[in-house]
Amino acid sequence: MNFLELLDGVEISAQSGNPEITGIEYDSRRVKPGNVFVAMRGESSDGNRFIEQAISVGAVAVVTDGDLIPSNVAWAKVPHGRRALAALSANFYGRPAEKLAITGITGTNGKSTTAFLLESILQAAGRKTSLVGTIEYHVAGKVLPAPHTTPEPLELQKLFQDALESGASEVVMEVSSHALVQQRTFGIPFDVAVFTNLTRDHLDYHKTMDEYFAAKRILFARTVSGSPRVAVLNTDDESGRQLLDFCKEQGTKVITYGLTKGDFHATNVDVSLRSTSFDLVTPHKTMAVKSPLIGRVNVYNILGASAAAWSRDCNAEAIRAGIGDLACVPGRFERVDCGQPFTVVVDYAHTDDALRNLTSLAREFVKPANGRVITVFGCGGDRDRNKRPLMGEAAGKGSDFVVLTSDNPRSEDPLAIINDAVVGLQRSGTKYKIEPDRRAAIHLALSETRRGDIVLIAGKGHERMQTLRTETIPFDDRYVAAEALRELGYESAAESWA
Ligand SMILES: Nc1ncnc2c1ncn2[C@@H]1O[C@H](COP(=O)(O)OP(=O)(O)OP(=O)(O)O)[C@@H](O)[C@H]1O
Ligand SMILES: [Mg+2]
Secondary structure (H helix, E strand, O other): EEEEHHOOOOOEEEEOOOOOOOEEEHHHHOOOOOOEEOOOOOOOOOOHHHHHHHHHHOOOOOEEEOOOOOOOOOOEOOOOOOHHHHHHHHHHHOHHHOEEEEEEEOOOOOHHHHHHHHHHHHHOOOOOOEEEEEOEEOOOEEEEOOOOOOOOHHHHHHHHHHHHOOOEEEEEEOOHHHHHHOOOOOOOEEEEEEEEOOOOOOHHHHHOOOHHHHHHHHHOEEEOEEOOOOEEEOOOOHHHHHHHHHHHOOOOOOEEOOOOOOEEEEEEEEEEOEEEEEEEOOOOOEEEEOOOOHHHHHHHHHHHHHHHHHOOOOOOHHHHHHHHHOOOOOOOEEEOOOOOOEEEEEOOOOOOHHHHHHHHHHHHHOOOOOOOOEEEEEEEOOOOOOHHHHHHHHHHHHHHEEEEEEEOOOOHHHHHHHHHHHHHHHHOEEEEEEEEOOHHHHHHHHHHOOOOOEEEOOOOOOOOOOOOOOEEEOOOOHHHHHHHHHHOOEEEEOOOOO
């Protein structure tokens, strides 16, 4: 493919040269001979500083959003680097997104779970699918690690091409608000766009809730690839109702969902520690559904996924079967069972809202007379400091005992992070202990646990690493909890303790 073919449809303000292109790179260290180097201004660094380096290792063309035009290779000047990267990458891989039905899911909480549910339903309907999200990517029958919830356009287009080549017709992807603002999904023709909810999270990046909402709204807006054919909106959420007006103004077809009202809603909800069942009311029929996923928040996720699946022409039987088939979403209310006479749950909840939901869910199964809710949690370093006391308060209010620990302290002092969280924890008046070492904290919580209690190990979920100031170490809450339980003398997952 030559440079001009690659630039087809890309917004450019000036251009020169037309060599053959062997590939695209936006990181100068990965450039190979014959590549085009896309130099874009990022938040922390500017790719334009590396143009000379890219040329020295073989770049034959440069696409730049800066003012430095190289004199010795072909070039194109573009108004927006990442948008150009998105369009170039799509061209390079043969515009695979246009041949796939892509559902994008955005919102503060529930994206991963909704995505897994939707994939399960699509598979029950006999479709070949690919999934892109926080926990992992599913492409061409393989499960791949996910470095980002939403990858950069180059990796994303490659992933679409691999999915298409393996025979997939559907892609389900989580779209983070970072990705939307950075325009990583620019030009992707979303068929269905799902909005789960909007609560305080990532405010370090977006500064205000209005800005955060504006970021989420990008998924629903009209772009070069049009607006999504269908918008699936949680109208129990204030921002979902705002989006409803926005989508209607644009003429987008809207399907709403909510706990008790909306095109898709639930009646006769029954939540137990083993499953969640309810009658799913759809515009066509009402049917009984049963999911192994635990908790009322998953009623929302099931509703959103069902509405999206319905928009993708899945029938009622596929929806019912797909909901039942998904045994667990990794790290989302995932139980660790070594035959102990109490419940141990690992959950990714890492916001005050998610902690409130998680602890109140546990409370539904544990009454003060027969057990306690014990929560182990920490707050991430180098991220929104304001949410730490809020998380502390949420964990304290929802629990009978809290062990405050570390959760990816990154470059910060773990004790300084704990000090921020403890302010809120103290406001709750709940008993707590501080143990900065997460492994020791989990051991401490489990050794204090009695029959009938629920221990919530919150924050890391499916993650397998802990990022400290000087190193990143292997750390899996599920593994560490199982190890602690074995040390406490519980052995077999087969033993029944219910
Ligand atoms: N619909 C929901 N509403 C509120 N909280 C939810 C909802 N679904 C899940 N949660 C809580 O949030 C946690 C994260 O869920 P999930 O991974 O599905 O969300 P996510 O939006 O993908 O999060 P992230 O932005 O971290 O990728 C769950 O473990 C649960 O505690
Ligand atoms: Mg996610």
